[in-house]
Amino acid sequence: MTNREMLGLYIHIPFCKEKCHYCDFFSFRGKAELMVPYVEALIHEIDSFNNEDLDIDTIYIGGGTPSILMLSSIESIMAHVRAAFRIKDNAEITIEVNPGTVKFDALKAYSAMGINRLSMGAQSFNEKHLKRLGRIHLAKDISSTVKAARAAGFENISLDLIYGLPDETLEELITDIKAGIELGVDHLSLYGLIIEEGTQFFAEYEKGTLNLPAEELLLQMRETGTILLEKAGFRHYEISNYGKKGFFSKHNLIYWQNKNYLGLGADASSYWQGERYKNMDSISGYIAEKKENKSSKLDCYKIGNKEAIEEEILLGLRLIDGINIYEFKKRYDIDLLEMYKEPIRLLKEEGCLKIDNGQLYLTLRGLAISNYCLGMFLC
Numbered sequence: 001m002t003n004r005e006m007l008g009l010y011i012h013i014p015f016c017k018e019k020c021h022y023c024d025f026f027s028f029r030g031k032a033e034l035m036v037p038y039v040e041a042l043i044h045e046i047d048s049f050n051n052e053d054l055d056i057d058t059i060y061i062g063g064g065t066p067s068i069l070m071l072s073s074i075e076s077i078m079a080h081v082r083a084a085f086r087i088k089d090n091a092e093i094t095i096e097v098n099p100g101t102v103k104f105d106a107l108k109a110y111s112a113m114g115i116n117r118l119s120m121g122a123q124s125f126n127e128k129h130l131k132r133l134g135r136i137h138l139a140k141d142i143s144s145t146v147k148a149a150r151a152a153g154f155e156n157i158s159l160d161l162i163y164g165l166p167d168e169t170l171e172e173l174i175t176d177i178k179a180g181i182e183l184g185v186d187h188l189s190l191y192g193l194i195i196e197e198g199t200q201f202f203a204e205y206e207k208g209t210l211n212l213p214a215e216e217l218l219l220q221m222r223e224t225g226t227i228l229l230e231k232a233g234f235r236h237y238e239i240s241n242y243g244k245k246g247f248f249s250k251h252n253l254i255y256w257q258n259k260n261y262l263g264l265g266a267d268a269s270s271y272w273q274g275e276r277y278k279n280m281d282s283i284s285g286y287i288a289e290k291k292e293n294k295s296s297k298l299d300c301y302k303i304g305n306k307e308a309i310e311e312e313i314l315l316g317l318r319l320i321d322g323i324n325i326y327e328f329k330k331r332y333d334i335d336l337l338e339m340y341k342e343p344i345r346l347l348k349e350e351g352c353l354k355i356d357n358g359q360l361y362l363t364l365r366g367l368a369i370s371n372y373c374l375g376m377f378l379c
């Protein structure tokens with residue numbers, strides 16, 4: 001099978017040094033003995049695409065903490081990906097790294113493998129908050145890793161920060177964002193903390209010992225963050241993402257623009273040939289399955305026209321430019337303004353949504369309460 005549309009490849013590495021207190025990702029501390037067999041299983045899955053004749057626009061090696069793997073494992077993964085797929089010349093190839101898990105030599109080797117973008121989980125520059133989050137690094141590790149990455153040849157570096165931390169003040173967030181700006185990174189993701197079930201923070205929240213910023217302060221934090229970043233030359237292009245010109249995340253845009261992606265590795269999700277599904281959600285189960293030459297598609301469902309329309313709206317309105325109503329009409333033969341007349345009218349009245357030059361988009365006010373706004377399109 002060949003593909004004419006954009007296609008992204010996501011490769012999941014589910015190992016971490018420690019489990020952060022807020023994290024509900026499919027990632028585990030320890031389990032070092034499973035790393036080699038896991039990479040072998042992953043390579044088995046990659047090789048299964050050998051005859052598929054697929055062109056790849058973006059690759060994202062995420063986790064977990066991919067930089068925890070031996071260099072030879074990453075080399076092997078990349079070599080097999082190159083053998084199994086046709087990687088486009090200008091492909092964006094990202095690896096997630098955590099400060100304190102990667103040194104100059106490894107970064108230099110990643111760069112030599114053709115990996116051209118780093119996504120770094122900084123989360124905060126404040127030692128008190130880093131500790132509270134259960135992060136393994138210190139603030140100084142963030143700047144030394146960014147400097148080492150630049151020296152190793154990386155011209156595209158993204159930093160993740162989280163706001164709305166327990167006991168966090170607006171001033172502390174401002175200091176964090178300024179520290180990120182001063183490091184000269186090219187892209188910054190600013191995520192609001194979410195208390196996910198099953199995490200240490202969730203248990204503390206249930207006990208009532210987690211002092212989270214009030215809703216009003218959270219809105220102020222997001223707004224202040226956006227102002228600071230825009231002043232520093234970043235464009236706010238998605239609810240939580242800011243990039244300098246030419247540095248928007250191509251891989252994440254594939255998700256938000258509802259395009260195709262293949263997820264490889266345990267628990268990785270795919271959207272491919274009109275179906276959404278995910279891989280086996282257990283490391284040992286995934287390894288065993290690949291040894292037996294099997295593959296399972298969990299939670300697999302075919303996207304019908306109604307789901308495709310809803311998904312496109314929910315994802316498209318996360319983007320600051322929103323949705324082009326003419327392209328939408330071409331794609332689905334649907335007049336968006338007519339079909340969603342009522343929610344559009346209400347959201348416009350509330351100052352949450354606008355239509356300009358054929359683009360339907362959420363205003364800053366709408367983005368701040370995006371869950372509410374997006375929910376209106378599902379009624």
Ligand code: SF4
Nearest residue numbers: 016019020023027064
């Ligand atoms: S390093 Fe990332 S994936 Fe690992 S536990 Fe922390 S937040 Fe989760």
